[in-house]
Amino acid sequence: MAKTMKSVDAVLVGVGWSGSIMARELTKAGLSVVALERGAQRTPGEDFTLPSVRDELKYRVRLELMLDTATETVTMRHEPSETALPMRRWGAFPLGDGLGGAGTHWNGVTWRFTPSEFVLRTHLTDRYGKNAIPDDMMIQDWGITYEDLEPHYDRFEKLCGTSGRAGNLRGTRIEGGNVFEGARSDEYPNKPLVMSQAGLIFTKATRELGYHPFPTPASNSSAPYVNTEGLTIGLCEYCGHCELFGCEANAKASPNICVLPVLMQDPRFELRTHAYVSRLIYDKAAKKVRGVAYIDRHTGEEVEQPAEMVVLCAYPFNNVGLILAAGIGEPYDPLTSKGVVGKNYCFQVNANLPIFVEEEINPFIGTGATPAAIDDFQGDNFDHSGLGFLGGGFLAPTVSGGRPIQVRAVPLGTPRWGSAWKEATARWYNHTFPLYFHGSSYAHRTNYLDLDPNYKDAIGRPLARMTYNFKPNDHKMSAYVMGKMMEIARAANAKIIGNPLTRNNFDATVGGSSHHTGGAIMGTDPRASVLNRYLQSWDVSNLFVMGGAAFPQNAGHNPTGTIAALTYWSAQAITSQYIKSPGPLVPA
Amino acid sequence: MSDDAIPRRGFLKGAGAAGAAAATVLSGHSDAAQAQTPPTAAETATNEAHLTLTVTEAAFLSAAYDTFIPADRLSPSGTDCGLVTYIDRQLAGAWGNGARFYRNGPFLPGKPEHGYQLPLTPREYFAAGIKAVNAWTRKVYGKDFDRLAPAERDAALKAMETGKAEFADFNAKPFFEALYQTAMEGFFADPIYGGNRNKVSWRMVGYPGLPASYSAKAEAYRGKKLNIEPKSIADFS
Numbered sequence: 001m002a003k004t005m006k007s008v009d010a011v012l013v014g015v016g017w018s019g020s021i022m023a024r025e026l027t028k029a030g031l032s033v034v035a036l037e038r039g040a041q042r043t044p045g046e047d048f049t050l051p052s053v054r055d056e057l058k059y060r061v062r063l064e065l066m067l068d069t070a071t072e073t074v075t076m077r078h079e080p081s082e083t084a085l086p087m088r089r090w091g092a093f094p095l096g097d098g099l100g101g102a103g104t105h106w107n108g109v110t111w112r113f114t115p116s117e118f119v120l121r122t123h124l125t126d127r128y129g130k131n132a133i134p135d136d137m138m139i140q141d142w143g144i145t146y147e148d149l150e151p152h153y154d155r156f157e158k159l160c161g162t163s164g165r166a167g168n169l170r171g172t173r174i175e176g177g178n179v180f181e182g183a184r185s186d187e188y189p190n191k192p193l194v195m196s197q198a199g200l201i202f203t204k205a206t207r208e209l210g211y212h213p214f215p216t217p218a219s220n221s222s223a224p225y226v227n228t229e230g231l232t233i234g235l236c237e238y239c240g241h242c243e244l245f246g247c248e249a250n251a252k253a254s255p256n257i258c259v260l261p262v263l264m265q266d267p268r269f270e271l272r273t274h275a276y277v278s279r280l281i282y283d284k285a286a287k288k289v290r291g292v293a294y295i296d297r298h299t300g301e302e303v304e305q306p307a308e309m310v311v312l313c314a315y316p317f318n319n320v321g322l323i324l325a326a327g328i329g330e331p332y333d334p335l336t337s338k339g340v341v342g343k344n345y346c347f348q349v350n351a352n353l354p355i356f357v358e359e360e361i362n363p364f365i366g367t368g369a370t371p372a373a374i375d376d377f378q379g380d381n382f383d384h385s386g387l388g389f390l391g392g393g394f395l396a397p398t399v400s401g402g403r404p405i406q407v408r409a410v411p412l413g414t415p416r417w418g419s420a421w422k423e424a425t426a427r428w429y430n431h432t433f434p435l436y437f438h439g440s441s442y443a444h445r446t447n448y449l450d451l452d453p454n455y456k457d458a459i460g461r462p463l464a465r466m467t468y469n470f471k472p473n474d475h476k477m478s479a480y481v482m483g484k485m486m487e488i489a490r491a492a493n494a495k496i497i498g499n500p501l502t503r504n505n506f507d508a509t510v511g512g513s514s515h516h517t518g519g520a521i522m523g524t525d526p527r528a529s530v531l532n533r534y535l536q537s538w539d540v541s542n543l544f545v546m547g548g549a550a551f552p553q554n555a556g557h558n559p560t561g562t563i564a565a566l567t568y569w570s571a572q573a574i575t576s577q578y579i580k581s582p583g584p585l586v587p588a
Numbered sequence: 589m590s591d592d593a594i595p596r597r598g599f600l601k602g603a604g605a606a607g608a609a610a611a612t613v614l615s616g617h618s619d620a621a622q623a624q625t626p627p628t629a630a631e632t633a634t635n636e637a638h639l640t641l642t643v644t645e646a647a648f649l650s651a652a653y654d655t656f657i658p659a660d661r662l663s664p665s666g667t668d669c670g671l672v673t674y675i676d677r678q679l680a681g682a683w684g685n686g687a688r689f690y691r692n693g694p695f696l697p698g699k700p701e702h703g704y705q706l707p708l709t710p711r712e713y714f715a716a717g718i719k720a721v722n723a724w725t726r727k728v729y730g731k732d733f734d735r736l737a738p739a740e741r742d743a744a745l746k747a748m749e750t751g752k753a754e755f756a757d758f759n760a761k762p763f764f765e766a767l768y769q770t771a772m773e774g775f776f777a778d779p780i781y782g783g784n785r786n787k788v789s790w791r792m793v794g795y796p797g798l799p800a801s802y803s804a805k806a807e808a809y810r811g812k813k814l815n816i817e818p819k820s821i822a823d824f825s
Contacts, residue, residue, distance in 0.1 A: 051824035
């Protein structure tokens with residue numbers, strides 16, 4: 001018999017960026033909120049301190065801050081006809097864990113998606129004709145526009161103290177910023193970070209080629225900053241220990257330093273850590289969720305938390321898994337293309353090209369975000385006529401820390417061991433960095449999420465199963481941008497150009513990114529999406545789903561800025577409309 | 589096998605020295621290596637007690653790590669850098685015994701893209717792998733891996749790396765990668781883990797280690813090498 005807690009206005013599952021922003025907005029509107037976090041409490045001043053925070057083996061290799069796969073992992077297969085196998089250890093990506101979620105261990109890269117991404121199907125068919133999008137590429141419009149989200153992007157940047165330079169201020173293009181971005185209502189709150197040598201090399205080379213380089217927008221603060229919640233963010237140390245690490249300087253924006261200190265003072269807010277949500281309590285007849293059940297990891301007991309509304313703020317695998325297990329909505333079927341839950345799971349298509357240069361790079365002096373980037377090959381910023389693929393991404397040099405277990409490229413043809421390998425490692429360590437392509441992932445009919453029939457997590461729930469592979473569109477896009485990267489490498493006077501990383505099948509052992517999207521997508525049509533434009537379930541009006549799960553397809557920009565902006569957008573609809581008259585915000 | 593009459597620990601010392609000499613010849617740096625005193629590690633690795641490794645396992649790992657990282661002008665041998673200590677502690681600890689590792693069945697053979705799919709913990713996997721390699725080298729060369737000449741060790745590792753070595757009921761290639769990965773971890777990780785003694789690999793590449801607080805240096809050292817004495821976690825503890 002489960003223990004039942006006192007009912008609250010809202011229960012939130014997961015406390016990363018979405019969970020903490022949603023909790024803040026709801027409590028400000030007077031709602032009582034319980035937020036459930038499966039992992040541990042994380043307090044920057046205690047958990048992230050020198051010298052132990054600078055430990056590559058512990059954090060990068062053994063993945064100390066990440067979810068323990070023995071607790072939960074995902075299974076993977078390439079095609080619906082195959083049997084999926086579990087990722088027994090993280091390889092291609094780790095999932096976050098603990099208070100602050102991925103917001104504690106991210107790199108701080110804070111993009112806005114390009115305006116055309118939000119109306120992608122309309123945009124591509126308008127520009128290239130009705131047949132431009134292949135049948136099995138299930139691109140959809142989001143149901144919102146860039147202009148809808150702009151104020152919310154602005155709020156997030158001011159919450160994080162994002163460092164950058166505007167390239168489009170209220171419609172005026174500004175050279176030196178990202179001239180491809182949508183119109184901004186305001187400049188970034190902090191000036192760009194100091195550009196590293198690799199950033200200067202990249203900027204010079206791409207400018208010579210006629211491209212439009214700019215400093216990558218980064219929530220690694222270039223100066224001490226007091227955010228919109230009155231909380232102080234420190235100065236970035238350029239320490240080169242950002243992604244998968246916590247920040248001891250409080251310079252990398254995280255829920256833990258940007259929102260939670262204020263929330264924790266609010267009597268309407270209650271945080272419960274080590275609360276492992278096991279299921280949604282779904283009243284099928286009434287089409288309402290009545291709360292959630294969780295395992296209290298301190299006692300082992302199952303606890304029910306009743307609530308007037310439930311907001312899922314966990315990772316896409318977890319959000320989609322909870323919806324599927326509750327039997328809400330029609331699961332997606334890749335054979336008939338019917339159903340919606342699990343549909344349009346997308347990832348990220350990356351490519352790398354190591355280059356070797358004469359200049360001293362000092363790769364250990366780095367910030368999480370890349371120093372510079374170009375968006376000339378992002379999304380539909382370039383003409384795709386005759387190219388045979390859709391989509392694109394940004395190109396950048398990656399210098400985010402010369403941590404030597406993982407960052408020490410040697411030229412192609414160097415032996416992997418012995419004295420010749422040691423000589424080459426010593427020769428090139430300070431003279432190499434990769435050019436990096438961070439590309440879009442557009443939905444495909446056979447890429448989707450469902451529940452695995454064979455494998456279970458630590459509390460007996462089925463694992464999420466990803467059926468995913470790179471498709472011809474991804475390979476053609478990678479080949480095209482690899483040509484552009486070769487051009488940039490030559491313009492950068494690279495002495496040696498390394499082996500382009502080419503991908504065949506998706507490989508669960510090869511590092512890529514943790515940018516998973518889709519599965520509970522937003523849209524305009526209940527037959528084609530799980531959520532309406534306010535991230536409210538079409539089927540169950542007191543259920544809202546945040547995070548990357550809502551993206552109809554993934555753009556070639558990192559997702560965090562858009563995840564946070566969508567959370568503010570949804571919270572605004574909840575606090576200004578929904579709580580006055582609970583029910584569907586859009587008629588189905 | 590007459591080699592078995594020689595006590596393993598004594599043999600190990602001799603093999604290490606032979607390995608170092610051969611590696612300098614192979615690398616083409618014999619003149620430089622003879623002219624300079626090789627960098628020294630702060631402690632020596634000989635006759636070290638181990639937490640979990642058997643004598644046979646320690647001998648195997650020492651021979652493999654010394655092949656990957658031979659003593660030369662850039663560093664002492666892998667063993668003298670503490671790599672056997674490193675792997676011993678790792679295998680004896682949480683990682684070695686299956687922490688952060690999903691171990692629910694069924695255990696099905698996957699594609700290479702699925703990654704590791706065996707129920708063995710790293711401790712069990714290394715034990716099984718070392719046995720399999722030694723069984724294979726006994727078949728091919730007539731002796732255990734650690735008793736091979738340096739050029740033979742190199743060839744045996746290459747055969748494993750490229751999948752040419754076929755072990756009974758054990759896949760050589762992923763074991764090679766696991767072994768290689770531990771060598772790189774031990775060599776480049778913070779010395780707190782037992783390898784990278786005296787921060788020798790960090791000196792080799794010019795990685796300054798801790799505290800890595802560069803806000804005052806980011807601009808000043810742009811394009812200019814930052815030559816500072818590396819510091820590790822223990823230096824701040």
